[in-house]
Amino acid sequence: MTDRLHTFHGGIHPEEHKTLSTTHPIAQAPIPARLIVPVRQHIGEPARPCVSIGEKVRKGQIIAQADGYVSLPAHAPTSGIVTAIAPHPVPHPSGLSDLCIHIEPDGQDIWIEHSASDYQSMHPSTLRNLLRDMGIAGLGGAVFPTFAKLNPGKAVKIPTLLLNGGECEPWITCDDMVMRERADDILRGAAIMRHLLQSDEILVGIEDNKPQAIAAMRTAAQQSDIPVRIISIPTLYPSGGAKQLIKIITGREVPSGGRSTDIGVATFNVGTALAVHRAVNLGEPMVSRVVTVTGNVGQAQNFDVMIGTPMQDLIALTGLPPEPVSGVIMGGPMMGIKITDLHAPAVKATNCILVKSGTMFPSPPPAMECIRCTRCAEVCPAELQPQALYWFARSKHFDKAREYALFDCIECGCCSYVCPSHIPLVQYYRFAKSEIAATEANERASNLARQRHDARTARLEREARERAERLAQKSAAKPAGDEAKQAAIDAAIARAQTQKTTSE
Amino acid sequence: MQSSPYVLAPNSVSRIMFTVLLALLPAIAVQIWLFGPAILISLAIATISALGFEAFVLNLRERPIWPAISDGSAILTAWLLTLSIPSIAPWWLTVTGIFFAIVIAKHLYGGLGNNVFNPAMVGYAALIVSFPVPMTQWAAPDSLAHHYLDGIDAIHYIFNHRLPDGWSLDAISSATPLDTLRTQLKLHHSVSMIRQMPMFGQLAGRGSEMVALAYLAGGLFLFTKRIISWHIPLAMLGALALVSGIFWLIDPQYYASPLFELVAGGSLLGAFFIATDPVSAATTPHGKLIYGAGIGILVYLIREFGAYPDGVAFGVLLMNIAVPLIDAWTQPAPYGHKKDAA
16 A cells, blocks of 8 residues: 545534644642542443442552443542442533542542553453453544454454544644654554554554644654554544544545444544553553643643543633633534533543634524535535535434435534534534433333233233133033032932931 | 533624625626626515515514524525526516515525525526516627716616617617527527627626626625535536537537537526535535536527527426436445445
8 A cells, every 4th residue: 555645525624723732841730639530431331330428449449440441440640538329420411410439638649559560372252351451542632442343353354443633623733732742652652553453554643733743743653663654644534533533644535333443444543552661561541641731821731640630720821711611622623512510520532622612603693594515515524415404304304314314424513614504503403412312212112012012922821822722721621520510419419308307 | 401512603694695796796896897887776676575574574483683684695596597687677576476486486485594495596486487578688888888878878778678869779778698599599600600690608698697707706605604615516517518619510500619518507606506506406516417417408408499599497396306316326335334344
């Protein structure tokens, strides 16, 4: 394969605002007064708490066990005392609370015993279990358990390991800074991933608005003894979307409903590779991550943040906001989620905390009618017809929406961004998706109920039949019984007559 | 509750509409220069009556008036209709056309974004069917007219149907080149003989060909501004050139050249400003090509074999009907659905 790049359909060029947070190196965020560690920070089953209130924990200690195959444990981000195991606001679109383990740090930051592993000599499944025990999840935003993605399964090998350094969302720079400062370690992690996937090559795709990251990664690649190619890709949102990056670099498309491994590509965020390196080569579980704190803040910067640090503590590190704060987003302006309670902690999925002001993020003008201009279709990286999906979602023609590939929508926001009528298109798609999911859940439930009902009816019928058969059998045996009965009756009559005669 | 994305590109419906209006200005300027100021009076009548009808209907529909009035769409409809009919049309003709465009074609179908048919072309169609005579009395270019119709004269004519003493209507008006070509061909004159008449210029009609080229310039401006895509104009003009080219090759003395067909009548105005009206056009890339090509073919067939001198309005309206079918049949394969991709 050559370095000839391909293009994905559409895409947009929103204002980047990235240089604000790259003027300073990554700083270590201090240990906060209280850490809030949610048991559900990954895709899959939530972890089950395995510590008790009042218990002393050390940094890196498992405080909640993985529960089920697609699940990850949670670790104590520092040493301290468990003060509560209770619901707490978490960063989630719903704004609801979730079960969290509350830790009061003792300030000592004492590690549990931990050591490096020689992954070359480890059995692949042992190495995957190690990554699972270390709580490694994808840091690009989806937080899927990494160990599960590092299993080539029946394919035996995944030819291409693709590291995603696209970071196409405006404002966010955590991957950029990690690549600038920790390029060697990223490639050490990539080597471990390659070992598990038996990949022929490692490709790293980085948007060309990050020249320093590209240079640092190229230097690291030259010094590395594994086959790595650093590929500079044109800056175009959402080139950092896994499907779009795969298209840019390989020219191929992940089949709808399939996985990238179907076309021989495994994709990981560069930060995930760094976490894998630390887990295996240093024995450190995922207790921290790099977070960009930017927007309407005193000095935007990236911080190495303990998982569970309240967001307001991180915002406080950046000094006074120059303008009145109008809200906070976790993630970027295109796909981030609104944070309603700043007590919510930074979690494994927190790549950016974006503080808004009314002037930086003016509220959208009122939505007008769709004029079918199809600017949305021109920019849609999933090559959908967003205007058609909008009509179907609005009129609740969910079957048509699904027929028009609603579920291939990656919710990147390009359509809403360009819409001259300012229609919140992505909101309509989320609504349609959740309605369809709810309908399907209902259908599943009613199917189950129907099956149960049918099974019960069948059982009752069977029982009635069996009873009838038994009765039939009995009546078949009746003649003999009747004779006996008759005899008994005759005997009784005889006895009675005898008595009668005697009394007279 | 608002969810992502939290940023919007600096764009709006009114920005689109006013950019299209801006793109019409060169053609209007050329028309004033070559045909006199009458067009300005007609544009004013059309604009005021369009806004009036728009406000009236919105009031009836109990909808907010200002957002719709200020989005520019009613003004654009008004201008497009005015530029499609004679600039010296009597005021009531313009107002009647605007009524059909705004009230019938736009609001009875649900207002902006919901109209199945191009409002300006509905207005045009209503006028050409109902009032064919004033619809054929076009201002003659100043270079051919016997008198110069200045602003005051134009106001008198448009509002009172009165010309200065001693002027005849023929002194200031003429039929369109397409009309003339059609009637002259029926008299068994050849195309090359007809084209010698003073009303014809280098490409099509004297004067009107310059206006048409100004529409082309405005259309290219809209293309560079990404307000229109190339699909519909190219498909429409390409199909028109292709079909007219075939007939022209068969008999150049009976059929005008493709270049003439492209520049004459409403071809360029239609291709860049009318067929590209997004609300009533096809939406998929392939659909836009089919839609545009269909209009191009219909324009030629109506011009050559139909009852009307120009075919843009009916071509557009007929293809408007086909849009839902075209869209449904031309859905592109999304990412990950292509057969050869994986």
